[in-house]
Amino acid sequence: MTSVATGLRRVGAGTLRAIARVGFAARFFVAVVLQTPAALRRIQLTAREIYFAGVLSLVVIMVSGLFVGMVLGLQGYDVLVKYGAGDSLGIFVGLSLVRELGPVVAGLLFASRAGSAITAEIGLMKTTEQLSAMEMMAVDPLARIVAPRFWGGVIAMPLLAALFSAMGVFGAYLVGVRLIGVDDGTFWGNMQASIDFWPDITNGIVKSIVFGMAVSLIAVFEGYDAHPTAEGVSAATTRTVVGASLAILALDFVLTVFMFRGLGNT
Amino acid sequence: MKRTTLDLWVGIFVTMGFAAIVFLALKVGNLASLETRPSYRIEAEFDNIGGLKLRAPVKAAGVIVGRVESIRLDPKTYEAVVTLRMDKDYQFSKDTIASILTSGLLGEVYIGLDAGGDTAMLADGARIAKTQSAIVLEKLIGQFLFDKASSDPASTSGAPK
Amino acid sequence: MAGASFGYDPRRPVLRGIDMLVPRGRVVAIMGGSGCGKTTILRLVGGQLRPQEGSVRVDGQSVPDLGRDGLFALRRRIGMLFQFGALFTDMSVYENVAFPIREHTDLDESLIRDLVLMKLHAVGLRGAAQLYPNELSGGMARRVALARAIALDPTLVLYDEPFAGLDPISLGVVGQLIRQLNDALGITSVIVTHDVYESLKIVDYLYFVSAGRIVAHGTPDEVRRSTDPFVRQFVDGEPDGPVAFHYPARPYAEDFGIRAS
Incomplete structure (x- = not known):
């Protein structure tokens, strides 16, 4: 009897804690957004974070994009040619990259490459009291540390996603046209005929911006909220990668429903 | 990392990103292709548009000359009114026939324009008088079976009415 | 600070009614065993925490009643040395010391350079300006942090365990620096520490904190002569006394399942 009561109490307490955390995260998000002017005023700090989040992720993003595109080219051709639609390879590859794979896979890579680094960095700064020190120097760590990292991520992410998609299309071109021998003109022509800048590409960009915000927010929040110990920081880093990845996939579904269902041109 | 080197890298990154978007x-x-070119609109009424979608191409002799901009139902006539956004470079005579066609058996649905001989051209906002509706495959098959059934009753014991 | 109480968890107060006065221009030490709430006192003074009862005043201003802007204005006049220095690991020593100056003033680069080198010179590390924190020894890092704490010429400097983890030589150096800077710059210093010998050498007044209360206070001479059991235990470093060796626990026998039968 008492064990049931304790169990229930534990579940209740856990739920309350989780809800309180969500509340804190929301408050944190508002606070970060309010610090935006500070981050923009000192663009140098944000540029630094674009360097860390974007430039350093460049190689992994471009190489992955190339390979994903090449695999799509092979697999896609394999299936399409069965239905006599090998000519549609460009459409298939372009649409899947621009609409889904570009933002999503780039987002997942971004979460594990840059998100975890941001969390670990802020978490360690907290552990070594650098955040407290900053506060005591009358410098708001939200403005000096958190906001530039957040905006750096938000700016870097869509660019990375676009690079990923571009490299993917190029990879599919290499495999499809150069290797398999789909006609060059057909590949590009069909792709252009059925992929529209608006809404296909713009929606992809919107998705990547949303993912960038989600990943960056989760990363800075987990770092800021990390328990100031070595285990605390490592747990927070794990939570960033897992949480951000789940957030990307869930948001992708929601956004896809909103973006592509209402337009009647699936 | 020196400030200038960092700026250089960020600059390269941002440029590459925008290049990718472009x-x-x-x-x-x-x-x-079409988005930014000058254009004009014409309308066409169809009994049935079949699987026509927004942004479907408008072709004349296989060349894309415009796109479907909007599709709505006329509440009085119960006909579908399709607005076409046409490239200004291409003008069509007033007696042009618009038909809803399918490329291949299962391919994309598009509107085909067959130019007539009239010297007057379709102006912005004009309506195409002659149209040919989509061929709905199910109806066609139904029709075919029905014809078969009425001409040869003995062989239709299992066919639907 | 008068009658300030604070607890992270309301049921377990960390500080219960601390009364403390730190006169201008003096070096005051707050002593106590590990975990007795010393650092919490500093956080109250710096406004990072608010007392649940009582008041905290710095220079006549009630710290808990200050808004964000007031608090930030106050903190510009407070320097703080953190337990392990808390240097920004992604900046060089030079940038660390320059950080508060850059953040709060619009001085041009040559002036900042002169100021930073002066502060570093004061702690004897002008030559280490271009090193990074991970290249410094513990004692050097502490001195850099000290230079950073005094970068904006504060009127009050808070030291959180400035002596922890230092070898005797570095310890002596940091101790002397604290005293010298205090006298040379006319700062008020509050040192939180558990190092009795070093503090007795350099401070003007000591407070002993145990279990969230002030149990004794006095000048170094009074402390040396004191017969208070807590002070004696602390000064002489005896393992057992008013501060018990054992953390409160169940009776020994019970924990090991030994039962008198």
């Missing part, structure tokens, strides 16, 4: 827009997508 590449997607121009090479992968069709931003360059």
